[in-house]
Amino acid sequence: MEIINFYKFVEGNPLFRQMSVDDVLFTAYDCPLEGSPVDYSTEKNYFCYVFVGGGRWKTPTDEYILKAGDAAFLKKGVHRVFKILNGDFCALLIFMPDEFISSVLRNETNLFINETLEEQTDSVIPLALNQSLIHYFNSLMGYFSQASPPSKSLLKVKFKELIVNIATSGHNPLATKCFKEIAASGKKSxxxxxxxxxxxxxxxxxxxxxxxxxxxxxxxxxxxxxRTTPGKWLKGKRLDYAKYLLETTDLNISEITIESGFENTSHFIRTFRERFHSAPLAFKKQRLIKV
The missing domain is CATH 1.10.10 (Arc Repressor Mutant, subunit A)
Incomplete structure (x- = not known):
């Protein structure tokens, strides 16, 4: 599946209202989600607050549905998105590089604490919204209706406010953990x-x-x-995931090819047969017979 560079698509696009300061991009993303699914890549983390419509974000371990009034923090990387509601999709997006998040936490000494949580953070982290956060997102949206844009210094304060609000409220421990992981080291896990x-x-x-x-x-x-090369690990990991999908879902072979990260169906079938000594379709039928 082709991967669309979402950040570069949005940045500077005249279709979207946007403002930026210190490598933080703030935009009102207002357009239909074409096709399903779509893989979006971004070199910056981003917050997404949905105003209209909705979508489903899929990761290797879970699925997350965001509808109007929902928000999430999405790590930089690739996200697989499915449209779930008819009509347009409108959201407020705030793209933030690791460096900005790190600088906020490092300057707030009471936030930069080396603590650990047992929960592992996923690439999509839904946010629990209190009244303060709901008011925050709506107040940001109001900037686009003003006759003149706010000053750069005010925007910078507002973006810092979002990080501090989430990190101190106690309502979003996974997002807070993720922020601190970003700030703790230059190299990600x-x-x-x-x-x-x-x-x-x-x-x-x-x-x-x-x-x-x-x-x-x-x-x-x-x-x-x-203790192995990236190529060998990726092939094994994708094959194990494809096997899991064959055993637990009703997806067809083409869908499983896409879901597990293989380039094309013929490559997937050949590689699966080499590993499991059975074609994917035959493997699935055997499983159904055993059940």
Missing amino acids: LKLVMEENFIFNLKLKDFAKLSNRSLASFNRDFVKTY
């Missing part, structure tokens, strides 16, 4: 990057970039971590 993005047909240089590493450093750290 390699395991987390791979587990969040293996279903997407990315090149190794893309995985390296997501983990904030050079390609050489990525390959070196990968072998240390997994």
Whole structure:
């Protein structure tokens, strides 16, 4: 499946109302979600607050439905999105680089605490909205209706406010954990990057970039971590995931090819047969007979 660079598509696009300051992009994304599913990549984390319509975001471990009045924090990387409601999709998007989030937490000494939570954060983190956050998103949307845009300094304060609000409210522990992980180290967890993005047909240089590493450093750290090469690991991980989908879903072979990150159906069938000594369709039929 083709991966669309969502951030570059939105940035500077005259179709969308937008403002920016210090590499933070704030935009009203107002258009239909064409096709289903669509894989979107972004080199920056972003907040999404839905005003109209809705969508379904799928990760290797879960699915998240966002409808009008819902919000989420989405890590930089690739996200698979399905349209779920008729009509247009309108959302407020705030793209933030790791550096901005880190600077806010580092300057707020009471927030930068090395604590651990047992929960593992996914690439999509739904936000629990209190009245303060709801008012915040609506107040940002109001800037687009003003005769003149707000000052850069005011926008910067507003963007910092969002991070501090979430990190101090106590209502969003997973988002807070994610913020602190971003601030704690220049290099992202390699395991987390791979587990969040293996279903997407990315090149190794893309995985390296997501983990904030050079390609050489990525390959070196990968072998240390997994005791195998990235190519072998990705093939095995995608095959295991495809097997899981065959066993637990009603998806057809073409859909499973896309869902598990293979380039095309013929490549998937050939690779699956080599690993499991059975074609995917035959494997699925055998499972149904046993059940």
